[in-house]
Amino acid sequence: MLAMDYRGPYRVRVEEKKMPRIEHPRDAIVRVTRSCICGSDLHLYHGMVPDTRVGTTFGHEFCGIVEEVGDEVTNLKAGDHVLVPFNIACGQCHFCKQGLFGNCHESNPQATAVGGIFGYSHTAGGFQGGQAEYARVPYADFGATLIPDWMDPDDAVLLTDVVPTGYQAAEMGGIQKGDTVVIFGAGPVGLMAARSAWLFGAGRVIVFDHLEYRLEFARTFGPAEVYNFKEVDDVVVFMKKTTDGLGADVAIDAVGGDAAGNALQWLFGTKLKLEAGNAIALHWAINSVKKGGIVSIVGVYGPTGNIVPIGNVVNKGLTLRANQASVKRLLPRLIDHVKAGRINPKAMITHRIPLEDIADAYHMFSAKLDNCIKPVLIPNAA
Amino acid sequence: MNALTGNKTLVDTSSVTGWAVDADPRNDPTYPYRERDKDPGLTSNWQRPPVQQSNVEILQSIEHIRRPAVFGTANPPSGVSGMIRRVAFRYSESNWMHWLLLMGADRINVVEGVVEDLGRGKVPNIPGEMGVRAEWKHNKKGLATKVAVMAAIGVGAYALFSRRRTRQPAPSKSVTRLEL
Ligand SMILES: NC(=O)c1ccc[n+]([C@@H]2O[C@H](COP(=O)([O-])OP(=O)(O)OC[C@H]3O[C@@H](n4cnc5c(N)ncnc54)[C@H](O)[C@@H]3O)[C@@H](O)[C@H]2O)c1
Numbered sequence: 001m002l003a004m005d006y007r008g009p010y011r012v013r014v015e016e017k018k019m020p021r022i023e024h025p026r027d028a029i030v031r032v033t034r035s036c037i038c039g040s041d042l043h044l045y046h047g048m049v050p051d052t053r054v055g056t057t058f059g060h061e062f063c064g065i066v067e068e069v070g071d072e073v074t075n076l077k078a079g080d081h082v083l084v085p086f087n088i089a090c091g092q093c094h095f096c097k098q099g100l101f102g103n104c105h106e107s108n109p110q111a112t113a114v115g116g117i118f119g120y121s122h123t124a125g126g127f128q129g130g131q132a133e134y135a136r137v138p139y140a141d142f143g144a145t146l147i148p149d150w151m152d153p154d155d156a157v158l159l160t161d162v163v164p165t166g167y168q169a170a171e172m173g174g175i176q177k178g179d180t181v182v183i184f185g186a187g188p189v190g191l192m193a194a195r196s197a198w199l200f201g202a203g204r205v206i207v208f209d210h211l212e213y214r215l216e217f218a219r220t221f222g223p224a225e226v227y228n229f230k231e232v233d234d235v236v237v238f239m240k241k242t243t244d245g246l247g248a249d250v251a252i253d254a255v256g257g258d259a260a261g262n263a264l265q266w267l268f269g270t271k272l273k274l275e276a277g278n279a280i281a282l283h284w285a286i287n288s289v290k291k292g293g294i295v296s297i298v299g300v301y302g303p304t305g306n307i308v309p310i311g312n313v314v315n316k317g318l319t320l321r322a323n324q325a326s327v328k329r330l331l332p333r334l335i336d337h338v339k340a341g342r343i344n345p346k347a348m349i350t351h352r353i354p355l356e357d358i359a360d361a362y363h364m365f366s367a368k369l370d371n372c373i374k375p376v377l378i379p380n381a382a
Numbered sequence: 383m384n385a386l387t388g389n390k391t392l393v394d395t396s397s398v399t400g401w402a403v404d405a406d407p408r409n410d411p412t413y414p415y416r417e418r419d420k421d422p423g424l425t426s427n428w429q430r431p432p433v434q435q436s437n438v439e440i441l442q443s444i445e446h447i448r449r450p451a452v453f454g455t456a457n458p459p460s461g462v463s464g465m466i467r468r469v470a471f472r473y474s475e476s477n478w479m480h481w482l483l484l485m486g487a488d489r490i491n492v493v494e495g496v497v498e499d500l501g502r503g504k505v506p507n508i509p510g511e512m513g514v515r516a517e518w519k520h521n522k523k524g525l526a527t528k529v530a531v532m533a534a535i536g537v538g539a540y541a542l543f544s545r546r547r548t549r550q551p552a553p554s555k556s557v558t559r560l561e562l
Pocket residue numbers: 038039040041042043161162165184185186187188189190208209210211214229254255256257258259260261280281297298299300301323324325373
């Protein structure tokens with residue numbers, strides 16, 4: 001089968017690879033029909049995630065058709081159309097019982113801090129991902145979710161990650177009616193966070209980015225007040241001024257370690273790798289939220305450490321909440337929202353690219369060429 | 383109480399689809415803290431899934447008390463990078479050494495990948511792998527600048543290298559440094 005193949009930082013291609021096979025009684029093999037590239041894949045692509053081995057197939061946002069199931073998978077059969085949450089979760093360990101499906105303890109030998117994730121390096125379990133014609137789906141009886149008949153597969157594939165992630169970012173913000181919510185990042189995750197903030201009753205939604213085309217999209221998709229951080233002198237002062245000197249009630253980091261916008265952080269984090277990525281967005285979130293406010297972090301950082309003003313977290317009495325999205329937990333509610341027309345995820349898809357053109361797809365999404373917001377890969381076998 | 387002041391609302395919330403449908407005062411404290419006692423008194427002895435059987439070498443975090451029930455079997459550690467990875471896994475996830483060694487191994491692994499390609503008689507098309515076609519299509523100016531910079535670096539490196547070669551070799555140090 002054809003599959004994406006990582007060769008090193010900024011180098012990917014397609015390769016003919018062995019078909020995945022059932023390796024565990026709760027596995028399924030899925031023929032992939034759609035597979036996205038995510039902002040999270042960029043951390044891998046840029047060589048920021050330790051233990052990303054050459055030969056890895058990325059891809060944790062995919063949907064497709066069940067080809068084969070293991071002995072213990074009784075709720076799925078060949079031919080079923082499923083969407084596959086990016087978290088590999090058993091559904092029964094200490095953490096899964098608390099709904100922490102992004103933190104399963106039975107899916108990742110290489111690390112305890114994160115559960116298994118498809119195609120996300122050996123630090124996340126060493127699983128091959130879904131940017132391929134076929135994928136092995138462990139714990140398929142728990143994770144893989146039937147796509148309702150009425151649902152557009154373009155919406156389904158976005159429900160595997162960015163929609164729940166944006167929604168959970170807003171949820172973890174503990175937003176109360178009327179709250180002012182500031183969101184850093186207008187990528188698919190930040191866009192969904194902006195949309196979701198309203199569902200939780202926000203009174204004001206503000207989005208920062210530096211890519212004009214994304215801000216323009218956020219303005220109507222949120223809807224949101226949008227600002228280019230390169231055009232304001234000081235993001236934090238700006239936020240204080242626009243909230244009568246108080247700061248936002250809730251700040252959301254939807255950027256993570258591949259941020260732009262601060263030379264020092266860029267040097268230490270992005271270039272020298274002395275910290276786990278550039279943490280300027282988190283820095284701004286901490287400093288622009290009000291005292292007693294909540295900072296909700298879904299942007300992804302490496303496992304070592306980052307330079308952030310933790311003293312201000314103490315002095316301001318902030319609550320930090322963060323996680324990998326717990327996709328399976330949120331799916332029922334989000335499927336409702338899609339059905340009711342409250343969210344329209346597929347509007348974010350800007351590019352459909354054959355799997356064969358993976359190298360160009362990655363470069364385009366990474367360099368933000370051609371006004372790219374969300375690229376979807378379509379394998380030939382689809 | 384929120385910091386919002388009425389006149390600052392630029393969006394009329396009644397016009398926003400789905401406004402406040404998920405508003406819930408009980409959403410604070412929110413997930414995940416809210417669910418913290420869903421599993422009271424539980425120890426690590428939960429009902430485990432069946433355990434995956436495999437002969438592939440799996441490196442395991444020393445913070446695990448036993449191997450998780452499922453895992454990926456692709457790309458087991460191999461070569462020099464594999465040797466470094468094995469050493470890395472002697473340290474916990476809390477230890478910087480763990481991650482520094484893995485990052486070092488990743489870089490060496492890239493060289494191993496090229497050697498492997500060449501060994502199979504395949505010269506990797508590196509510009510292609512880096513998406514030069516997309517760059518050409520959507521960012522011709524950027525591509526031109528990059529090519530110019532690369533050329534300048536190439537010429538500079540060559541000049542430096544050929545000058546070094548004519549000097550006496552420096553006494554070698556016995557410190558092995560990982561290229562990060
Ligand atoms: N926690 C989770 O479960 C989860 C899931 C999916 C993605 N993520 C993470 O969310 C983040 C965003 O993902 P995405 O797919 O939207 O990525 P993306 O790359 O498409 O978007 C990131 C956006 O942030 C902008 N940005 C860069 N620096 C900024 C700054 N200093 N302030 C404000 N904006 C800035 C970029 O211009 C870009 O538009 C990534 O870190 C990704 O890894 C987390």
